[in-house]
Amino acid sequence: MTKEKRQIFVFLIFALVLLTIPFLLRESYLLNVLVFIGIHTMLAVALNLLLGYAGQISLGHAAFFGIGAYMSGILTTRFALDPWLVIILAALSAAAIAFIIGFPILKLKGHYLAMATLGFGIIFYIIFNETVGWTGGPSGLSGIPNLQIGGIIFDNDICNYYLVWIITIAVMLLSINLSQSRIGRALRAVHDSEVAARVMGINAWVLKVQIFTISAFISAIAGSLYAHTMTFVSPTSFGFNFSVELVTMVVVGGLGSIYGSFLGAAILTVLPEFLRVFEDFDIIIYGLMLILINMFMPGGLISGFQLLAQKVALKIKGK
């Protein structure tokens, strides 16, 4: 099997497994968790394009998630616009904001970039809280309609599951394609050595803004889906802590790996559910995971899995 065929094969299996889960598992609690994993995967993939591929950190990505969610919430509840149209509008406006803010922000490097994106995220968090007339302020915005297509209303677990996961799988596929193209190489080149990338004719600044914009676009779609499946949004979901949680997902899963983002999203979504027994332990464990993985496993958990898979493959071949 060539490398390319093997990749297609792995992806098909991955997609197939995810799409058959609801047939095997009817429990609504678990499906709900999986819906969250899907939304988080989308966000982690979006952030990974920026952080893992282009090497540019954002500590404000929850803002784009929030922009998507609130745009969907506000435009459907107050203006009764068609939800599908609104998703596109929301994604486009998040992208537009990212594009405009991206030019000055992505001139900054390293720690300064981190702080600027953080500031940007907090400003939006404050806006979500304070524009009470639009967002409902801290008490949130409820009554967001479910999506529907034809006669199907996406108001139950299985419908939501498919809604979220079909889009998530599509986002993953497109991101994998992108990462293996000339654009993906250019992104990784900027990550490894910006000066060499520029000498090779890559306009690093514009490229970073472009990927920031795309990342915001995907994050906003995730936000819209979140709003329509939960039918309720409040600012706490879009604060600094969530931005950090997104970074944690990407790092724990593996920088520069799309499957890693899925893994990271899955672990960080499931973990709090498990840790419910030991209430409040989750935050300290996030911190520890960030530190330990960063120190001892810079490739993230997915690199461990890959190593394992290689060893198994070698064993099988050896026999």
Added chain:
Amino acid sequence: MLKIKNVNTYYGQVHALKNVSLHMSAGEIVTLIGANGAGKTTLLNSLSGIVPPRGGEILFQDVPITNLAPHKIVKMGISQVPEGRQIFKPLSVEDNLELGAYLYHRAKAEKERTKKTADMIYELFPILKERRKQLAGTLSGGELQMLSIGRALMARPRLLLLDEPSMGLAPIVAQEIFQVIENLSRESETTILLVEQNARAALKMAHRGYVLETGRLILEGMAADLLENKEVQRAYLGKDKKEIWER
């Protein structure tokens, strides 16, 4: 006093020093010459502990110092005047000198001697005394070089490593610096290892010399002999085309 045995040093993956061996006796001026990129600075940095060698041994007064941290090597009595001076520009001239004596900062008893050393340095370089309250960043190239030498001397080293003290200086200023180095060796009995691009000036002043080419020592001998040696010129300016054809 100093023995370097088969030292091998790497910069990342670059093999910068290959089996270099060298020795010095107390009171000597030894110069290390060679073209750019030959590994002269690397050798000094290996001695100072900044780029520790991966193989070989360095003995200073019969004590191995091969893998000591830079600040410990200074304590052993080896000070380096680094390439490009590397003066602390946001600090005053006086503060730079004071930091030169950092290793004595805990010993009250040394205070007197440190002050004496400072006076000696101000005598050596009167211009530094004039400017001692000025920020080092405002000094000229030659003054910075003097300050850099002065700072290294504050540690009262037994072995002074000088890395291209004439670099980027006008010839007349360079000569002045060389004069000081010569006086220093004569008067204070400091042993000096001098890395220079200006091979003639260095060889004139030194007792012995080593020629380094792409990480290897290719020649050693009395300075006066090296001065006459055609090989030395070749090491700087390359082989004739003819020689290359013959190779």
Added chain:
Amino acid sequence: MDNLYQYLLTGLSNGAIYALIGFGFAIIHNATGIINFAQGEFVMLGGMLALFFLVFCGFPLAPSIILSILIATVVGIIFERLAIRPLKNAKPIRLIIITIGASIFIRGAAMLIWGKDTHALPAFSGNDPLYIAGATIMPQHLWIFAVTILVIFSSRLFFNHTIIGKAMRACAYNAQAASLVGIDVRIMVMLSFSISAAIGSLAGIIIAPLTMTSYDVGIMLGLKGFCAVIIGGMSSGLGTVMGGLLLGLLEALGAGFISAGYKDAIAFIILLLILFFRPEGLFGKKETERV
């Protein structure tokens, strides 16, 4: 007019705190090039520890403060030793993530130990307002101003007139040259973390009686401190103080005359504007290209 006076006072005292926290950022940044995202947690630790010793253990004020600062300093040293030193030459992105990880960890530990409640630390010298020239002022404000001035004064003394302070500046400017004059650079880095933790925790202690304290106050206070140091410029100690005071005043006036809800946004809007248009800060010097 009364209001304006009140805003100015609040602004200045908050600003003094921001300046102190910003100081902590600058000290570590100058010594290592790292922006320590866990800086705010030292501030939180200061407040919570003081609360713990003073209220729960019933210790007198002075020993409580000293103990709190000591413990926070030790945490700073451990953090440097375990998380920063092993990653000496890592790319900024890893260092950012590691300090964020540490910040979450410290915050989580504080929550486990002291719970999620918000507490008030008793004011150092009671709550009776003083009347000075017809204006009222809380004694705690005086404490804040006094401590800030003291810290600024003594750190100037330390960095400009002691050999260790000068050695730290030398390290910040050129670590290799510093090691060549016999300075142990690793000790200096560790020292920068401990001083920064000490100043941060002190800031947390003196502000706690006015603003209450809980396990999560560190995030916002830390970020404000960062804003202060960016406004003033990383390279300038006095700039950081000015930056902090300016930020505190603008915030207080904005909160008073525009809207209390947007108070925090003001800091971050200023932060972005400065980063975009004058990244060296209002009072800092532009870094020239290196040869």
Added chain:
Amino acid sequence: MILKVANITKAFGGLTALDDVSLGVATGSITGIIGPNGAGKTTLFNIITGLYTQTSGEVYLENKKISFFSPEALAALGLVRTFQNVELFGQMTVLENVMVGSHTKSSSGFLSCAFKFPRQIKEEKLIREKSMRWLEFTDLDDHAEMRADNLPFGKSRLLEISRAMALEPRVILMDEPAAGLNSRETLQLAKLIRQIKELGITVVLVEHDMDLVMDICETIVVLNLGKKLTQGTPREIQENPAVISAYLGVS
């Protein structure tokens, strides 16, 4: 003259690193820039390739003024460089490194890359084939799938050259291409540089290995203390007393 540098001055703060330097590079030649440490060679390279901005003076590429162009704009015009410390994309494979070199010669956008439009697949295949050829050019084709930062140092220099060649440049500037190479690798490098010249590409190099410089360069420019000392053939340079004293010191 494919490349012309006119009256370049560069000051860093108070220090003048380059002082009114002018030089011309003949089309299709191999030109060497030499000089003692601190002479300003790398600074000059950084100005020509858009990494530094000069204080005054102009740079021309085939009579087109390119002063203050960004490195990426220069790359699009066919001017490329290699680095003294080798700047590879360490986490990418050797082949991918060279494929990045084709960036300016390919055009698929975000959409066609994400959706794998047929045109993009075709282009990708073409980039891959061309890049493999550039790897063969430097004998690195066996290492195509290796991670670039696992390459031994000598080979990573070659990879950097392959990557630069993938840009199909008109001028290639090499900053100390022989630094860190052993003598066998240096000989191989000399052969390679001649081959590049035979492809009609102009080569400019800063180099300390005088054997190499004297061997392959047609013209040599000598810088000293930020000023241009002289320019001439290797023979002229070797016999020029001013050069000898710049290197060996005044007698």
